[in-house]
Amino acid sequence: DGGITQSPKYLFRKEGQNVTLSCEQNLNHDAMYWYRQDPGQGLRLIYYSQIVNDFQKGDIAEGYSVSREKKESFPLTVTSAQKNPTAFYLCASSPRGDTGELFFGEGSRLTVL
């Protein structure tokens, strides 16, 4: 079945370590997004990419990095510069166009010990 796969589902990290969250989609979608979800705050956009080899910062990009070398892959690195990285991270994709319908992965929960 087509969809978005995020891994790992749960991740624990020590302070000062970088971690990379994987996001792979087989929907042939052009656009991909990373969101951060904290309780009571809704979703906040970290980075998004509308085409291979191009990406833009969202509202809270500081302390994060991404790459888009392949259409189906959009990994997110949470660096040690991110002051409060413990959160639920969601990857999404959408086809080219203006429909506004996003397809989400199951999420990755990162806990910093």
Add this chain to the structure above:
Amino acid sequence: AQSVAQPEDQVNVAEGNPLTVKCTYSVSGNPYLFWYVQYPNRGLQFLLKYITGDNLVKGSYGFEAEFNKSQTSFHLKKPSALVSDSALYFCAVRDWAGSNYQLIWGAGTKLIIKP
């Protein structure tokens, strides 16, 4: 500034009763409005959207939403609630201010359906 408000953190409804989850918005252009649902520790799922046309939009799982331009609202409704409808519901609106596509999200409303 463009924004979305979900005024209720939590809504409690008895099974079989009608439910309403409220959403109001503020946008500078034509509103593209969306509802998503999230079950615990899962990703979000698209429920329905309003782009143009009929003010009553029907979506997945028996949900519908009514667009009210004068009240700038887009409330989610269902005639008869199920226990399985218990989840976190997000309203979102397209951000027309930027040059690239983005959604502005509400903070979410936890819907609890009691048997």
